[in-house]
Amino acid sequence: MTKSLKLLLCAVLLCASTMASAHRFHAGMADVSFNARTGSTEIVHTYMAHDIDALLANLYGRQFDLTEPDDQEVLRKYLESRFSVLGKDKTRLRLRWVGMTADAERVTIYQEIEQTPLWKASFILNKVLVDFLPDQVNTVNLNEGNAVRTLTFDRANPEQPTR
Amino acid sequence: MLTLRPLSLALTAVLLSQAASADDLVLQRVLVEGSRMSQLGIADSANAGTVGQKELAARTAYRPGEMLEAMPGLIASQHSGEGKANQFYLRGFNLDHGTDLATTVDGMPVNQRSHAHGQGWTDVNFLIPELVGRLDYRKGPYSARDGDFASAGSAQVTYANRLVKNLGSVTLGQDGFARAVVAGSPEVAGGTLLYALEGMKNDGPWTRPDDYRKTNAVLRYSRGFVNNGWSVTAMAYRGRWNATDQVPLRAVQDGSLGRFDAIDDTDGGNARRYSLSGIWRRTDADSATKVSAYVIRNQLELYSNFTYFLNDPVNGDQFAQPDRRVTSGLDASQTWHVHRGDTIASDLTVGTRLQNDNIFNGLYDTRARQRLSTTRADHIVETSGALFIESATRWGEMVRTVAGLRADRFRFDVRSDRIENSGRTGDTQVSPSFSLILAPFASTEFYANYGHGFHSNDARGTVAGIDPATLDPVGRAPGLARSRGMELGLRTEAIPTMQTAVSLYRLDFDSELTYIGDAGMTEAGDASRRYGIEFSHYWRPLTWLAVDFDAAFARARSRGASLDGDRDAGRRIPGAVEGVGQLALTVDKLGPWSGALRLRYFGPRPLIEDDSVRSKASTTLNGRIGYRIDKKTQVEFEGFNLANRRASAIDYYYASQLAGETAAVDDIHFHPIEPRSFRVTLTRTW
Numbered sequence: 001m002t003k004s005l006k007l008l009l010c011a012v013l014l015c016a017s018t019m020a021s022a023h024r025f026h027a028g029m030a031d032v033s034f035n036a037r038t039g040s041t042e043i044v045h046t047y048m049a050h051d052i053d054a055l056l057a058n059l060y061g062r063q064f065d066l067t068e069p070d071d072q073e074v075l076r077k078y079l080e081s082r083f084s085v086l087g088k089d090k091t092r093l094r095l096r097w098v099g100m101t102a103d104a105e106r107v108t109i110y111q112e113i114e115q116t117p118l119w120k121a122s123f124i125l126n127k128v129l130v131d132f133l134p135d136q137v138n139t140v141n142l143n144e145g146n147a148v149r150t151l152t153f154d155r156a157n158p159e160q161p162t163r
Numbered sequence: 164m165l166t167l168r169p170l171s172l173a174l175t176a177v178l179l180s181q182a183a184s185a186d187d188l189v190l191q192r193v194l195v196e197g198s199r200m201s202q203l204g205i206a207d208s209a210n211a212g213t214v215g216q217k218e219l220a221a222r223t224a225y226r227p228g229e230m231l232e233a234m235p236g237l238i239a240s241q242h243s244g245e246g247k248a249n250q251f252y253l254r255g256f257n258l259d260h261g262t263d264l265a266t267t268v269d270g271m272p273v274n275q276r277s278h279a280h281g282q283g284w285t286d287v288n289f290l291i292p293e294l295v296g297r298l299d300y301r302k303g304p305y306s307a308r309d310g311d312f313a314s315a316g317s318a319q320v321t322y323a324n325r326l327v328k329n330l331g332s333v334t335l336g337q338d339g340f341a342r343a344v345v346a347g348s349p350e351v352a353g354g355t356l357l358y359a360l361e362g363m364k365n366d367g368p369w370t371r372p373d374d375y376r377k378t379n380a381v382l383r384y385s386r387g388f389v390n391n392g393w394s395v396t397a398m399a400y401r402g403r404w405n406a407t408d409q410v411p412l413r414a415v416q417d418g419s420l421g422r423f424d425a426i427d428d429t430d431g432g433n434a435r436r437y438s439l440s441g442i443w444r445r446t447d448a449d450s451a452t453k454v455s456a457y458v459i460r461n462q463l464e465l466y467s468n469f470t471y472f473l474n475d476p477v478n479g480d481q482f483a484q485p486d487r488r489v490t491s492g493l494d495a496s497q498t499w500h501v502h503r504g505d506t507i508a509s510d511l512t513v514g515t516r517l518q519n520d521n522i523f524n525g526l527y528d529t530r531a532r533q534r535l536s537t538t539r540a541d542h543i544v545e546t547s548g549a550l551f552i553e554s555a556t557r558w559g560e561m562v563r564t565v566a567g568l569r570a571d572r573f574r575f576d577v578r579s580d581r582i583e584n585s586g587r588t589g590d591t592q593v594s595p596s597f598s599l600i601l602a603p604f605a606s607t608e609f610y611a612n613y614g615h616g617f618h619s620n621d622a623r624g625t626v627a628g629i630d631p632a633t634l635d636p637v638g639r640a641p642g643l644a645r646s647r648g649m650e651l652g653l654r655t656e657a658i659p660t661m662q663t664a665v666s667l668y669r670l671d672f673d674s675e676l677t678y679i680g681d682a683g684m685t686e687a688g689d690a691s692r693r694y695g696i697e698f699s700h701y702w703r704p705l706t707w708l709a710v711d712f713d714a715a716f717a718r719a720r721s722r723g724a725s726l727d728g729d730r731d732a733g734r735r736i737p738g739a740v741e742g743v744g745q746l747a748l749t750v751d752k753l754g755p756w757s758g759a760l761r762l763r764y765f766g767p768r769p770l771i772e773d774d775s776v777r778s779k780a781s782t783t784l785n786g787r788i789g790y791r792i793d794k795k796t797q798v799e800f801e802g803f804n805l806a807n808r809r810a811s812a813i814d815y816y817y818a819s820q821l822a823g824e825t826a827a828v829d830d831i832h833f834h835p836i837e838p839r840s841f842r843v844t845l846t847r848t849w
Contacts, residue, residue, distance in 0.1 A: 058388035061323035062199060062216040062296035070753075074327055132388060134447070 026051060026133040030083070030126070032098040033143035034118040041118045043095070045109040047129065052107045055132045066102035071148050075107070077098070079128060085113060086123035093121060118144055144148070175329045201656060202664075207555075207565045207598045208612045209652025209664040210235075210697060211301035211317075215321070219295055221749050221759050223785040225803050225837065227290040231266070231318050233698040234300040234623060236715035238765050241814040243467070244367055244406030245375040248286040250813055252667050254315045254670065255301060255693040255717025257738025257768065261285025262676040263618055263646075264311035269396060270455040270494060271440050272518065272599075277543050277575075277609045277622040279486035279524035280465055282676055283312045286478050289379055289400035289436050291359050292344050293330060296323035302614025302697075303648040303668055305596050307551040307567025308496075310516060313671065314646035321718040324348075324385040325355040328848035335840030336801075340364030354386040368837050369407040370424045373431075377402035390446040396439070398486050403433035409832040410469055410817055422809070422835050426821070427481050429531040435462040451498040459490040466532050473820040473827050480531040482538070483524055492518040500513070509556040516549040522622075526631075537580065539631040543622045544576040563600040565616075568593065573642050575622035583628030590625070590642025592617050592703075610652035610666075617643045618676060620687045640687035644674035662701040675712040675721065675736060680693035687721030691736060711747040721772065735769035742766030742780070753793040760784065770816035778832065781810030783836060799844045807839040 025047045027049045049066075049121050056064045056074060064071040076097050098110035113121070130135040131151070136154040142162060151160040200213050214233040224230055228249035251258035259263045260281040266273040268290065280283035288579040301309075307316050322419045329347030334340065334818040338840035347360035361379040366372035378401050385394035414420035440457035468481040469829040496514030504510070553567035574589045595730035596614030603609075624640035650668035655661075677688040695717035702710040719739035744764035751757040760783070768778040784806050789799040811833040818827040 033501075054390075058390045059298065060327065061389050063319060065217070066571055070327070126183075 004071075011060075025130065027135040028128055028136065030138070030140045031143065032085075032118065032121070032124075034138060035112075038112075039115050041113040041121065043085075043086075043111040043113075045083070045105045045111070047109075047130070048085060049102060049105055049107050051077045051129055051136075052102075055129060056143075058132065066100070069119040073102055075109075079109060080111060082129075082131075083125040085121045086125060086132045087120055088122045090123060108116050118142065118162075123159055123161050124151060124153075126151075127158045130158065131153045168845075171489075175733060181581040189840045201662070202654060203606065203608055203656060206654070207303055207563075207600060207611050208300075208303065208650060209608075209654045210301075210302060210303060210668075210699075212664075212699075214298040214300075216296050216584055219292065219298060221751065221787075222294065222747075223759065223761060223787045223801050223803065225785070226288075227292065228287050229610045230292060230298065230320075231287070232745075232763075233298055234302075234316065234318055235745070236302070236697055237264075237316070238283070238743055238763075240765070241512065241620070242815075243328065243408050244373050244404040245367065245432055246288060246402040246404035246432060248281075248284050248288075249463070249610035252738075252740040252743065252765070252768075253284070254668070254715070255339065255695050255719040255736075255741070256315045257740065257770075258315060258674065259283075259734070259738075259772075261312065263312055263315040265309060265311065265317040265385075266320070267417045269322050269440060270319075270442060271438060271459060272490070274490070275310065275461060275486070275488065275490070276520060276619055277524075277545055278462065279484035279520055279526065279624045280467075282621050283484075283618065284463075286434060286436070286463075286488075288402055288434070289398060290320065291322075291344065291346070291361050291381060293332070293344055294322040294326075294357070294359055294381060295320055297321050301617075302648050302666075303612060303649065303670065304594070304620075305427075305438055305598055305612040305614040305650070306565075307569040307594070307596050308512075308514065309616065309737070310569065310571055311547070311548050311617065311619050314618060314648065314672065316757050321398075322381070322383070323357070324383070324389060324392075325357060328847045330846060332844055332846040333846040334842050336516055337366050337840040338837070339797075340705070340840075340842055341365075349713045351384070354384055356383065357381065357383040368423050368840070369405075370421055371405055371407060371409070371428045373404050375402065375404035390444055392449070393441065393443040395441045397437045398436070402433070402435075405430050406432065406467070407692040408469060409813065409815060409834045411828070412831040412833060414821060414840040423482050425835075426471050427479060427482065430466050430468055431532075432463060434464075436460070447501050447825065450484070451500075452496070453632040454493070454495045456493045457491065457677075458469070461490065462487050466529060469815075469832070470817070470819040472822050472824070473818060475528065476536055478528070481529045481531070482533070483525075483527040483529045483534065484504065486522065488520055488522040490518065490520045492809075506559040509554055511783075512551075512552050512553045512555075513630060514553075516547075516551075517781065518547050520545045536839045539584065539623075540580045540583075541623055542578040544574075544607050545619075545622050545633055546574045547619070548572050548575075561602050563598075563602070565596075565598040565600075567596040569596070570833060571643065573619055575625045575642060576619045576625045577622050577624075579623070579631075581629065581631060584623065584626060584631065586626035586628075588625050588639075588642060588686070590619075592643045592645060596647075599666060601698045604657070606657045607653070609830070610654070611649070612648070614648055616646045616648065618646070619643055619676070620676075624687055641674070644672060644676075644687065646673070659702045662842075664697075664699045666697040667695075668697075671722075677737070687757040689721045691719060692719050693719045693739075707751040707752045709747075709751075711745060711749070711831065714742070714744040716766075733772045735772050737772065738768050739767055739771055740768050744771065754833070757789040760786045768814070770814055770831065776816045778811065778814035781808060781836065782806075782811070783808055797846045797849050799846070801842045801844070802839065803841075809838075810835065812836045 007136045031044045095111045100109040126138045140151045170184045239249040248260040261283040274283040299319045304314045323396040325348035331345045334342040342363040344361040348357040358382045363377045365375045383396040438459040442455040445452045465484045470480045474480045475653040498512040501509040526538040528535045529589045549571045551569040555565045570593045576587045579585045594615035599611045601609045622638045648649045648670045651665040652663040672691045675691045697715040698710045719736045721734045747761040749759045767780045770776045787801045814833045
């Protein structure tokens with residue numbers, strides 16, 4: 001993504017944050033980077049706790065406490081069915097669930113592709129929350145060296161090539 | 164691992180932006196660290212609340228109706244066999260079997276109007292606790308969404324659309340208690356098929372065992388989400404039981420009758436409930452639509468004997484109150500989210516509720532369940548329609564208002580076995596409501612509520628010409644009796660681990676529904692006034708420990724014809740509860756262990772208008788200990804009435820006559836609480 005495009009996206013998002021009094025902007029984010037020390041590719045998802053809470057409450061018809069392991073399993077089941085990283089031949093790379101944290105504002109989820117460099121990821125499939133919130137936009141930041149490339153996913157574009 | 168870059172910062176700004184958005188008004192806040200759902204910014208009064216699935220599961224419940232005791236200040240008792248509707252107490256009311264407490268399950272009304280045994284009959288024995296996703300409650304007539312029977316309060320039970328895991332559970336207990344339930348929710352054809360099957364048997368401590376047997380099933384197919392999707396649900400319940408009705412104190416005191424003995428050992432009944440219902444909801448950023456419809460088939464055979472040999476020294480006073488009905492209804496509502504500028508947001512809702520009951524019921528004298536004579540037999544068609552409009556507005560950060568207007572029209576059509584008691588009539592009521600919510604501090608809200616509500620009277624009373632038993636002429640009751648409530652409340656979460664709510668209310672009724680024990684009927688009575696104060700406190704001092712403390716006090720007085728002497732003499736309302744309290748300690752997140760201890764205080768009640776005979780308060784202690792054997796298996800021990808108190812579950816004062824007696828005797832009649840008993844449950848999930 002060019003610098004000007006990134007700036008434009010920043011401006012749009014900041015405007016969205018100030019306009020949220022009219023309509024909440026539904027966004028999610030995932031940072032993907034290679035950890036040379038462990039040899040694994042790490043993925044950190046961040047979502048609005050409000051959105052995840054509403055998603056699960058409306059999916060199951062009850063409330064969940066995402067600080068509890070049992071309830072985290074429910075979110076894990078959902079996320080793993082909506083987010084995947086695919087190899088060149090479109091086979092799914094195995095994503096290990098490392099853990100998650102939740103507070104009143106955001107939910108952060110940690111996954112990793114063990115012993116796999118980032119370049120092996122050829123496609124990303126991201127349908128997190130888009131089935132629940134039609135205007136949900138998910139961004140995935142691919143951190144390679146000093147370069148960051150951002151992929152954008154929404155209901156019409158659930159899958160993107162990483163290159 | 165996250166690197167801070169401009170883009171991430173911008174996203175973070177979005178993620179952190181706190182705003183009054185459209186969907187805020189209909190969604191719950193986030194639950195963290197096992198806290199109870201916060202009602203700040205959500206509830207319109209200090210008395211309203213939501214109880215989640217986990218909190219409900221952490222409670223002990225001797226009977227399904229006790230689930231409603233999660234509503235602070237409510238007592239669910241029983242004066243007869245377990246298959247009978249519970250006796251409820253709330254806000255200084257003896258609600259009998261559900262008058263003035265509107266209960267719904269998945270949007271279907273549970274209260275049965277113009278019921279053979281008692282107005283607003285609320286039999287919740289068809290509830291399967293494992294399926295309940297949430298219980299929402301509110302008290303007082305402050306919502307335009309509430310109609311018939313909601314003046315003391317309303318409870319909405321909602322089943323989950325899908326379960327986190329399939330489960331099978333077996334419970335064995337003392338006094339012949341056994342229960343098995345299996346439930347699951349596989350994905351089928353792009354949707355979810357929720358199923359549950361329950362079988363239960365309970366004898367209770369009674370000399371003549373209740374032999375209560377029930378079979379209960381739920382089947383639901385749903386697509387999408389609760390707020391954007393649809394579901395179709397079928398439910399079936401069958402129960403039959405023997406009943407040990409209340410017994411006269413004099414017979415127990417003179418040793419001629421045991422506390423757990425029955426006088427008429429043919430009392431009891433059977434009940435069936437079948438329903439088919441559907442809900443469709445659509446929600447987007449600017450609007451929300453909900454349509455639900457239902458058809459419910461209810462059948463009850465009920466045999467009672469409260470006065471023994473008073474009316475018929477030869478055959479006894481047993482009577483039958485069969486009731487067969489089909490209830491059908493349609494509810495629809497549309498909400499628009501309207502924004503004015505940056506700070507003002509409104510939810511404007513219009514809705515309608517239509518209900519029709521086609522009822523065949525009657526009152527018969529019986530002996531050992533064999534009919535001797537007909538007191539009355541009726542075919543009732545009761546139809547009602549309601550329209551409501553409600554505007555909930557946030558006037559910036561500190562002020563919210565909810566203004567509502569509701570119009571109800573009822574039509575009563577009674578074809579009785581006597582022409583004098585047949586006829587058609589109708590009644591209409593317009594009910595305004597208004598709530599003001601002030602939030603001057605971040606974690607504290609003040610509430611002022613005002614509203615009108617009502618209960619419908621038994622259709623048979625609205626066209627009554629003569630008393631079918633005595634043939635005396637009787638006056639007709641109005642179709643609808645208006646209530647007027649006002650309330651001041653406070654809710655605070657200023658201390659992070661505590662949630663406290665206090666309410667001070669007044670509730671006036673144009674006509675009280677009074678239970679007539681010896682006739683087994685409710686009757687439209689005098690006007691009444693209640694004052695009350697309620698306190699509800701939740702504290703989680705440690706991550707593994709929660710403390711609940713609720714207390715409610717009420718002063719209820721009849722406003723009928725004034726009497727000489729003491730201003731309050733003769734103005735008491737029989738059975739009106741004066742105080743209710745609960746103290747509970749709940750332990751969870753202690754490795755594989757969990758548990759709860761709950762102390763319940765059921766306060767004193769006057770049993771007669773002049774207060775010369777009173778019911779004593781009772782305090783009982785229940786508890787449970789759960790142990791998770793592995794990830795899929797849990798064992799739980801439940802204990803009821805742990806202190807083994809000898810107290811009354813309910814008391815009445817009226818005249819009765821035993822077999823050996825030559826005249827009627829005014830006496831207390833009571834139904835004892837069950838002595839200490841234990842149950843063990845093994846649950847397996849997969």
